[in-house]
Amino acid sequence: MIASTVKNLFSSKASTVNTVIVIxxxxxxxxxxxxxxxxxxxxxxxxxxxxxxxxxxxxAGGFAGALSLAHVGAFGIGAFSVxxxxxxxxxxxxISIVVGIVISAVLGAAxxxxxxxxxxxxxxxxxxxLAVSMALAGIAASWSVTGAINGLQxxxxxxxxxxxxxxxxPKPLYYVALIMLVLIVIATAYMMKRTRLGRxxxxxxxxxxxxxxxxxxxxxxxxxxxxxxxxxxxxxGSLMVQYTHFASFDSxxxxxxxxxxxxxxxxxxxxxxxxxxxxxxxIAALEEWLRSFQVTGSNISSITQIVYALLxxxxxxxxxxxxxxxxxxxxxxxxxxxxRYSSSTLEAAETEPSSPRKExxxx
Amino acid sequence: MxxxxxxxxxxxxxxxxxxxxxxxxxxVFSVMRIVNFAHGFFVLIGxxxxxxxxxxxxxxxxxITIVVALAAAAFGWVVERAIIEPTLNKPxxxxxxxxxxxxxxxxxxxxxxxxEPYQTIQNPWPFESFNIGGVTISSARLAAGVISLxxxxxxxxxxxKTRFGSLMRACSQSIDGAIHMGINYxxxxxxxxxxxxxxxxxxxALLIPFQPVSPHFGLxxxxxxxxxxxxxxTASIWGTMVAGLLLGLAEALGSVFLSGSxxxxVIYTLFLLxxxxxxxxxxxxxxxxI
Numbered sequence: 065m066i067a068s069t070v071k072n073l074f075s076s077k078a079s080t081v082n083t084v085i086v087i088x089x090x091x092x093x094x095x096x097x098x099x100x101x102x103x104x105x106x107x108x109x110x111x112x113x114x115x116x117x118x119x120x121x122x123x124a125g126g127f128a129g130a131l132s133l134a135h136v137g138a139f140g141i142g143a144f145s146v147x148x149x150x151x152x153x154x155x156x157x158x159i160s161i162v163v164g165i166v167i168s169a170v171l172g173a174a175x176x177x178x179x180x181x182x183x184x185x186x187x188x189x190x191x192x193x194l195a196v197s198m199a200l201a202g203i204a205a206s207w208s209v210t211g212a213i214n215g216l217q218x219x220x221x222x223x224x225x226x227x228x229x230x231x232x233x234p235k236p237l238y239y240v241a242l243i244m245l246v247l248i249v250i251a252t253a254y255m256m257k258r259t260r261l262g263r264x265x266x267x268x269x270x271x272x273x274x275x276x277x278x279x280x281x282x283x284x285x286x287x288x289x290x291x292x293x294x295x296x297x298x299x300x301g302s303l304m305v306q307y308t309h310f311a312s313f314d315s316x317x318x319x320x321x322x323x324x325x326x327x328x329x330x331x332x333x334x335x336x337x338x339x340x341x342x343x344x345x346x347i348a349a350l351e352e353w354l355r356s357f358q359v360t361g362s363n364i365s366s367i368t369q370i371v372y373a374l375l376x377x378x379x380x381x382x383x384x385x386x387x388x389x390x391x392x393x394x395x396x397x398x399x400x401x402x403x404r405y406s407s408s409t410l411e412a413a414e415t416e417p418s419s420p421r422k423e424x425x426x427x
Numbered sequence: 428m429x430x431x432x433x434x435x436x437x438x439x440x441x442x443x444x445x446x447x448x449x450x451x452x453x454x455v456f457s458v459m460r461i462v463n464f465a466h467g468f469f470v471l472i473g474x475x476x477x478x479x480x481x482x483x484x485x486x487x488x489x490x491i492t493i494v495v496a497l498a499a500a501a502f503g504w505v506v507e508r509a510i511i512e513p514t515l516n517k518p519x520x521x522x523x524x525x526x527x528x529x530x531x532x533x534x535x536x537x538x539x540x541x542x543e544p545y546q547t548i549q550n551p552w553p554f555e556s557f558n559i560g561g562v563t564i565s566s567a568r569l570a571a572g573v574i575s576l577x578x579x580x581x582x583x584x585x586x587x588k589t590r591f592g593s594l595m596r597a598c599s600q601s602i603d604g605a606i607h608m609g610i611n612y613x614x615x616x617x618x619x620x621x622x623x624x625x626x627x628x629x630x631x632a633l634l635i636p637f638q639p640v641s642p643h644f645g646l647x648x649x650x651x652x653x654x655x656x657x658x659x660x661t662a663s664i665w666g667t668m669v670a671g672l673l674l675g676l677a678e679a680l681g682s683v684f685l686s687g688s689x690x691x692x693v694i695y696t697l698f699l700l701x702x703x704x705x706x707x708x709x710x711x712x713x714x715x716x717i
Contacts, residue, residue, distance in 0.1 A: 205692075376525070
């Protein structure tokens with residue numbers, strides 16, 4: 065099985081190029097902290113977190129087509145489980161992270177089962193999951209355990225891997241995030257290629273009714289996917305507050321987090337494995353680049369959000385599925401390969417059939 | 428007793444504004460089958476337009492409101508033509524994501540242009556407040572509620588009694604049928620979207636005298652408009668009106684017993700419960716597809 069997978073990676077010129085890019089990127093990601101200064105390592109860490117949360121959102125949002133905003137809740141649960149249990153109660157942080165994952169996963173499955181009563185309608189799914197996150201934010205903002213409106217501060221002083229905290233050196237936290245991201249990506253790629261659950265997801269995304277009539281249990285598979293996706297989204301939440309040492313309802317439970325996950329996945333290419341990661345890293349780089357101009361801090365995030373959103377509008381308006389699908393199309397054009405469906409390392413599922421764009425007759 | 432009356436009247440007046448905002452979303456949703464996530468941000472156009480112009484006379488207020496509403500409608504028309512129309516035939520949630528992105532662009536543009544949060548304008552109405560049987564209502568609230576009600580009734584008249592309204596309803600009932608009858612549906616779509624945007628901007632202009640504005644307010648209003656439309660059901664405009672009043676009342680009553688953020692949490696939870704317990708009221712129209 066491994067041999068055939070490796071052979072697949074080099075089956076065509078396009079996939080060879082992509083495989084080489086992926087290998088170079090992974091190597092670069094591992095040596096990056098050794099080459100740059102400490103502030104830039106922190107930028108790299110934030111980029112990894114963006115990539116991770118885009119990616120985990122994309123498991124449900126891109127592969128299964130469940131446009132969920134409940135992931136904001138998952139991100140916040142991950143953040144607050146560390147803040148409440150570790151900072152407040154003195155639990156070990158790894159236990160807190162696992163608690164966050166479990167709570168988020170259960171919430172994800174519950175939300176999905178509940179929302180399936182709408183017959184998996186994207187509009188109501190988005191609105192209902194939005195309500196879940198807003199309700200959670202309202203609770204966090206008024207509950208004393210979660211710090212109400214003031215938020216919670218990290219006052220612990222232990223250092224080391226066991227406590228996931230290093231005060232002077234940003235490298236270890238970077239590597240923790242990188243290794244987690246790699247593990248999540250490998251596990252997801254395996255799920256999408258080799259398991260019945262993973263292989264049913266593009267089918268569910270394209271046509272839930274057809275999928276159901278082919279014997280796929282759409283409700284159950286979506287619930288599992290939402291559980292996996294939201295459970296994993298708790299991890300970047302935990303890491304984020306462990307990095308900022310601060311958690312409050314308006315720093316981790318805002319819709320801006322959810323929207324950046326959605327936008328990131330769409331910019332990169334929501335049907336691909338690599339897309340959300342590429343977009344996350346690009347956005348972090350864009351933020352850092354803007355910082356080099358003479359603009360105030362709040363305007364930086366405003367401008368990045370606007371650029372983000374304009375990119376999405378342009379991509380959707382001109383019928384592109386994202387940066388990574390565009391890149392793959394470019395490679396295929398370069399090497400003149402006939403089929404868009406030749407196995408590529410980066411594509412987890414088939415991209416959408418490239419139907420000719422239907423323009424309105426009267427336009 | 429008069430305290431309760433005070434709360435109820437505030438709630439009803441606020442609810443009428445929610446109904447007006449919800450009507451715009453409802454029209455776009457039912458005619459074009461598009462959930463416009465940017466709808467609340469069209470309200471922001473009205474609020475920031477008035478804030479920027481800062482009228483000091485009543486006539487100025489009325490004139491600027493009209494100008495801002497027309498500008499918002501024109502903007503809505505352009506948006507529909509430029510980015511929504513080409514995505515109408517796209518599968519999946521293309522329109523959903525594109526309107527979210529549009530909302531983000533509008534929110535952060537407002538953030539950059541008006542960095543000072545929570546501003547408001549002085550009361551433009553020629554009278555201060557009314558006191559009827561121990562109930563005090565500020566003139567801005569009263570005027571906003573009454574004008575919202577009149578506008579909502581005007582929209583209902585437009586939809587149910589005019590030729591344009593019948594064209595809208597035709598597109599809503601069956602877009603294929605409308606095309607076969609020779610209805611120029613892109614024009615109806617653009618007009619509907621522009622109408623929704625204009626109504627939202629008027630609601631914003633009515634809100635700004637007593638509601639301090641900040642950029643994230645647009646998203647709140649979008650969500651509230653969603654709540655109104657979903658609870659009201661897609662069958663008729665009247666459901667949307669009643670749902671608007673309910674939301675206003677629930678908010679006013681909630682603010683008496685709970686803290687502000689808890690009220691929000693309770694309202695969202697109630698909203699979820701309504702979705703769960705009455706799903707048939709929500710998807711009465713099967714044609715609403717993904």
